[in-house]
Amino acid sequence: MANLEIMAEDKNEVTVLHLKGFLDAYTFQDFEDKLKELISEDRVKIVVAMDELDYISSAGLGVFMSVIGQVRTKGGDIKLTQLNSKVYKVFELLGFTKLFQTFDNIEEAAENFK
Amino acid sequence: MFKNFSFKWKILCVISVILIFALILFSLLVNIYEKNLLLKINDEKGRVIVETIKGNLDLMMLSGTKLQFFDFLNSKKTYEIRDISILNNEKKHILFSTEKHIEGSEIKKPTIELLHDIKSKKISAVSFDNNMTRTYFIYLGNSFFKENGSFVLKVNFSQKRIYDFINKQTKQIVFLSVFILIIGFIGSFFFGTIVTSPIKKLTTGTFEIGNGNLDYKININSNDEFGSLANSFNQMAENLKFAQKQIIVKEIMDRDFKIAMDIQNALFKQQLPESNVLDIATHYEFARQIGGDYYEVLKANDETTVLVADVSGKGIPGSLIMVMLRSLIRAQFHSEHNLKKLILKVNRMLMEDITPGKFVTLLIAKFNESTNKLDIINAGHIPLYKYIAGKNKIIEIVPNGLGLGLDAGVIFEQNLELGSDEMQLGDIYVFCTDGVTEAMNKNREQFGEERLKNAVVKYKDRDSTTILKNIKTDIKEFLQGEEFNDDFTMVIVKRINKEA
Numbered sequence: 001m002a003n004l005e006i007m008a009e010d011k012n013e014v015t016v017l018h019l020k021g022f023l024d025a026y027t028f029q030d031f032e033d034k035l036k037e038l039i040s041e042d043r044v045k046i047v048v049a050m051d052e053l054d055y056i057s058s059a060g061l062g063v064f065m066s067v068i069g070q071v072r073t074k075g076g077d078i079k080l081t082q083l084n085s086k087v088y089k090v091f092e093l094l095g096f097t098k099l100f101q102t103f104d105n106i107e108e109a110a111e112n113f114k
Numbered sequence: 115m116f117k118n119f120s121f122k123w124k125i126l127c128v129i130s131v132i133l134i135f136a137l138i139l140f141s142l143l144v145n146i147y148e149k150n151l152l153l154k155i156n157d158e159k160g161r162v163i164v165e166t167i168k169g170n171l172d173l174m175m176l177s178g179t180k181l182q183f184f185d186f187l188n189s190k191k192t193y194e195i196r197d198i199s200i201l202n203n204e205k206k207h208i209l210f211s212t213e214k215h216i217e218g219s220e221i222k223k224p225t226i227e228l229l230h231d232i233k234s235k236k237i238s239a240v241s242f243d244n245n246m247t248r249t250y251f252i253y254l255g256n257s258f259f260k261e262n263g264s265f266v267l268k269v270n271f272s273q274k275r276i277y278d279f280i281n282k283q284t285k286q287i288v289f290l291s292v293f294i295l296i297i298g299f300i301g302s303f304f305f306g307t308i309v310t311s312p313i314k315k316l317t318t319g320t321f322e323i324g325n326g327n328l329d330y331k332i333n334i335n336s337n338d339e340f341g342s343l344a345n346s347f348n349q350m351a352e353n354l355k356f357a358q359k360q361i362i363v364k365e366i367m368d369r370d371f372k373i374a375m376d377i378q379n380a381l382f383k384q385q386l387p388e389s390n391v392l393d394i395a396t397h398y399e400f401a402r403q404i405g406g407d408y409y410e411v412l413k414a415n416d417e418t419t420v421l422v423a424d425v426s427g428k429g430i431p432g433s434l435i436m437v438m439l440r441s442l443i444r445a446q447f448h449s450e451h452n453l454k455k456l457i458l459k460v461n462r463m464l465m466e467d468i469t470p471g472k473f474v475t476l477l478i479a480k481f482n483e484s485t486n487k488l489d490i491i492n493a494g495h496i497p498l499y500k501y502i503a504g505k506n507k508i509i510e511i512v513p514n515g516l517g518l519g520l521d522a523g524v525i526f527e528q529n530l531e532l533g534s535d536e537m538q539l540g541d542i543y544v545f546c547t548d549g550v551t552e553a554m555n556k557n558r559e560q561f562g563e564e565r566l567k568n569a570v571v572k573y574k575d576r577d578s579t580t581i582l583k584n585i586k587t588d589i590k591e592f593l594q595g596e597e598f599n600d601d602f603t604m605v606i607v608k609r610i611n612k613e614a
Binding site for chain 1 (some may be wrong): 515
């Protein structure tokens with residue numbers, strides 16, 4: 001079973017989460033826990049960097065939907081960066097690109113919070 | 115009492131009894147030895163005394179009167195020396211210290227035998243009255259008080275003191291032994307009770323737990339091995355109780371799960387509507403647990419609607435949403451003929467009840483059998499694959515659309531596109547869920563769209579059922595024994611000739 005590695009990095013008030021591996025039915029819980037932890041700490045300006053994400057399943061996409069309401073209520077947002085073509089296709093197919101902003105790099109995304 | 119003793123205790127009891135009896139026997143033997151020793155010492159003492167008396171008499175013989183002799187003999191009497199007398203040659207008492215023997219009385223028969231050759235012996239001795247009395251004879255001489263003959267001094271010694279002492283000692287030994295025996299029994303009984311009571315408690319506990327009383331607690335408050343054993347035992351009972359509870363919960367869940375599966379299976383067991391121009395085949399199987407996939411083939415007049423949907427998440431939550439969606443579609447299907455309006459309505463209603471984070475992707479197409487036209491909506495689902503018979507190639511039809519349950523308002527509506535197509539004889543439409551394209555083998559390699567498309571082309575000339583069966587076989591081969599990791603849903607619609 002493939003794994004998901006999550007690395008968190010704070011850039012001022014923005015938190016960057018680097019995802020590596022597979023975000024699917026087996027690993028989505030870790031990602032969801034991490035996001036909920038950030039929300040509880042009021043760190044709601046979140047950038048998710050996906051350059052090393054190999055695969056995302058519907059369960060993985062569900063995580064974004066389950067937390068985005070809380071994040072936006074608290075005045076934050078989740079912005080996505082560096083989606084590879086495969087991952088982007090999944091996001092686009094489902095219409096996620098209409099619901100979440102995507103950027104080519106982390107700096108642009110972080111800048112967008114200002 | 116013994117019935118309740120363990121084997122070990124029975125053996126200990128028997129050994130104790132044997133040891134105590136051996137001790138008694140030994141004490142008695144020592145006692146007898148002591149008695150004999152005392153008698154021997156007494157005998158020697160008696161002989162010395164007798165000889166001393168004889169010496170005194172020899173001295174007195176020259177000048178003493180009969181009265182003086184009498185006084186002398188009486189003076190020699192003690193507790194031990196009961197009486198002293200002098201016998202003549204007719205074995206008759208001539209002088210005596212007690213009233214027991216009167217002058218001229220004869221001595222007893224066995225004693226007479228002893229006097230036969232008394233002259234040649236120094237001292238003769240004999241015991242009477244069960245050894246209580248020992249009598250010594252010693253030859254005095256052939257003249258006594260101017261009388262001639264043969265005279266013998268007779269001294270009766272009492273050994274009663276020795277026997278009294280020995281008997282007293284024997285009684286003490288027996289009494290002491292019996293006392294020790296009784297104390298020993300009582301002691302071992304109580305000691306045994308103290309030692310065995312925790313074992314009894316543990317036995318009772320085992321019995322109670324064996325009978326299913328998992329609330330039973332063993333109460334042993336000692337700090338020894340029994341105490342810790344009781345603690346482990348109580349912990350075990352608690353763990354068992356917890357495990358039992360888990361099993362019950364799991365059993366209930368399994369039962370509910372089975373009911374849910376039966377309900378879900380029943381939903382898919384519907385007869386496909388009849389059609390002269392559309393050859394339709396469906397297949398659905400869930401991976402490992404009840405799934406969130408859903409398909410439907412509905413017919414109204416000359417319009418046949420096919421839809422496949424995939425709920426994010428499996429198990430009961432996924433399946434509940436699936437059932438919710440099915441009810442909404444079925445309820446709205448006959449009153450809302452516009453496909454786009456139908457989906458907008460269903461999405462709005464679904465949004466009211468869906469859990470945040472859950473969503474549904476859906477691909478729906480309405481085939482008009484008279485006009486050969488079809489409307490297509492894709493709400494975040496994988497494409498509709500179409501084999502175009504006239505061009506012998508496969509295309510993807512993907513009108514824009516967000517998944518259901520992601521947004522209730524403007525974004526969803528703005529992005530929902532109504533696609534359309536026209537079908538020709540021999541065209542094949544493939545509806546499926548990502549469980550088909552993302553079926554993964556050991557190397558984490560997906561079956562993928564290309565293999566699916568190639569398979570459709572390969573089997574294009576067969577009927578829908580055979581095409582579907584063959585594609586499934588191809589996927590199974592690709593998986594090389596791996597299980598499907600997601601639900602597998604596929605609907606194949608082939609445009610056929612009316613006469614066929």
